[in-house]
Amino acid sequence: MPLAGNGGYTVRRYTLDFDWRAPRTPFAAGATVEATATQALSRFDLDFAGNTLHRVTVDGARAAAERAGDELVITPARPIPRGSAFTVRVDYTADPTLRRHRDDAIQDYGWTPTPDGTVICAQPDGARLVFPANDHPSLRAPVTFRITTPAGLSAVANGRLVGTHRRPDGRVRWTYDSEEPIAAQLVQMAIGKFTFVDSSGPRGLPVRDVVPDGLVSDTEEYRSLTREHLAWLERRLGPYPFRRYGVLVGDTDQPVALETQSLSVVPKDDLLGDRVDAERNLVHELTHHWTGDSIALRRWSDLWLSEGHARFYERLYSEEHGGVSLESAMRAAYEQHDRWRHDDGAPAEPTEATLFRAMRYDGSALVLYALREQVGSRAFDRIERAWVTAYRGRAAGTGDFVALASRIAGEDLRPFLTPWLYGSRTPPMPGHPDWQVDPVED
Numbered sequence: 001m002p003l004a005g006n007g008g009y010t011v012r013r014y015t016l017d018f019d020w021r022a023p024r025t026p027f028a029a030g031a032t033v034e035a036t037a038t039q040a041l042s043r044f045d046l047d048f049a050g051n052t053l054h055r056v057t058v059d060g061a062r063a064a065a066e067r068a069g070d071e072l073v074i075t076p077a078r079p080i081p082r083g084s085a086f087t088v089r090v091d092y093t094a095d096p097t098l099r100r101h102r103d104d105a106i107q108d109y110g111w112t113p114t115p116d117g118t119v120i121c122a123q124p125d126g127a128r129l130v131f132p133a134n135d136h137p138s139l140r141a142p143v144t145f146r147i148t149t150p151a152g153l154s155a156v157a158n159g160r161l162v163g164t165h166r167r168p169d170g171r172v173r174w175t176y177d178s179e180e181p182i183a184a185q186l187v188q189m190a191i192g193k194f195t196f197v198d199s200s201g202p203r204g205l206p207v208r209d210v211v212p213d214g215l216v217s218d219t220e221e222y223r224s225l226t227r228e229h230l231a232w233l234e235r236r237l238g239p240y241p242f243r244r245y246g247v248l249v250g251d252t253d254q255p256v257a258l259e260t261q262s263l264s265v266v267p268k269d270d271l272l273g274d275r276v277d278a279e280r281n282l283v284h285e286l287t288h289h290w291t292g293d294s295i296a297l298r299r300w301s302d303l304w305l306s307e308g309h310a311r312f313y314e315r316l317y318s319e320e321h322g323g324v325s326l327e328s329a330m331r332a333a334y335e336q337h338d339r340w341r342h343d344d345g346a347p348a349e350p351t352e353a354t355l356f357r358a359m360r361y362d363g364s365a366l367v368l369y370a371l372r373e374q375v376g377s378r379a380f381d382r383i384e385r386a387w388v389t390a391y392r393g394r395a396a397g398t399g400d401f402v403a404l405a406s407r408i409a410g411e412d413l414r415p416f417l418t419p420w421l422y423g424s425r426t427p428p429m430p431g432h433p434d435w436q437v438d439p440v441e442d
C-alpha cells in the first residue's frame, strides 16, 4: 500500500470534534492536526476520503486544499520552514455511512452504523473516512476526542474519559484522551445507549466494558473472562502494555472483531454463542495489544507478525481451555500452506489484495510454531518476551523480529526463517517429518 501515509512532517496530536446526530445523518466535524515539519513544506498531504470538505486553515490562515483520490493536498498561504511547528484545521461534514469493502476480508470497514449509534472499524485504511490523518500503520500520535451526542446516548473512544459537559440544549460533549500515541487504523469512536461495566485486571488495571444496554447480562459470562485472559497472557508476554482495557460490544451484524487500542470492538454474536469460540476471539484481540498495538507494524507487509501472534496465542489458550490442540490446528495449516502461498502470497509477502487472507492468520501462526519447534519452547518463550519488551511502543518489522530471534536463540535464524516467510514452497516442519503439504494444482 505504497500511498499510505505522507512525508514531510510528523503529527504531534490530533484533536477530533464530532457533533454527532444520528446513525445515518451527516454531521459537523473538525480535525485539528498539530504537526512539526521535517522538511521545508510549500505543500503537504493528509489522507482523507469522502465527507464534504468546508475549510482548511494552517496556523489560522486559510489554505488552499484539493482532493486527489484519497489525498487532501494542502498548500499553506506561506511555506512552512523545516523544523517548525504548525497547526492544520480541517472543517467538514462527516458522512457516518461511509464504508469500503475488501475482497479479502469478510466485513466492510470504515463507519459502521448501529441501531442507535456507530462504531468504527478502520483497519486497514478506513481512518481517512473518519478524519484527515497521516494514515500509515507505523505512524502514531495521541488523539483527543470531543464527541457531542444527543441526550440519552453515550460516546466512547480510545483511552480515558476526561469529562463530560452538558450543553444548554441538552446535548452532551464527551472528551476522551487516547493517553498513548495511536495509529489511525486503531482508532475507536463509538456512540450508543451504553452501559459502562467497570472491573479490574491484574495489579488493579482498570477494565471498562462498553455494552449496549440490552446486551449487558447476556454478554456478562464471557466478558467477565477478561481478567483471566489478561493474567494468562501476562504469564507469557509480560505486563499488559496500556493503562486500561475494555471490550466494546458491537451491536452490528459485521462478523469481525478489531483490536482498537485499549478498547477492542467485539461483535455481539461472538459473545452470545459457543464459549470456546468466544474465548478465542477475546484472547485474539487482547493479544494484539502486545503485538500490533503496542508494537506497531513498520508496514502492512509485516501484518503476519501481528495476526500470526494473535492467532498463535489464541490457539494456545484454546488448547488449554477446551478447544482443539495447537498441534492438530497447525498440522491442518501445514497441509494448506502451499495452497495459501500460491493464493495469498508467502506470510511476509502479501499484496494489497491478499493482505487479510488465511496466510496472515493460521498460515503465520504456523511460522511461529515452526520457530518454536526449531529452537525449543524455552528459547521461543524468551524470544517472545524479548520481542514485546524491546519494541514496546515502537514500530517493528520482519527483519527486526528475525534479528531479535537470532540474538536470543544464539544462532542465525535467517536461513531457517527466510524460506518460511518468503519462499514459494513450504519447508519441512522440524520435529514432524510425517507432516505433508497438500499438492497445489493450477
Ligand SMILES: [Zn+2]
Pocket (backbone or CB within 6 Å): 284, 288, 306, 307, 310
Ligand atoms: Zn487479528
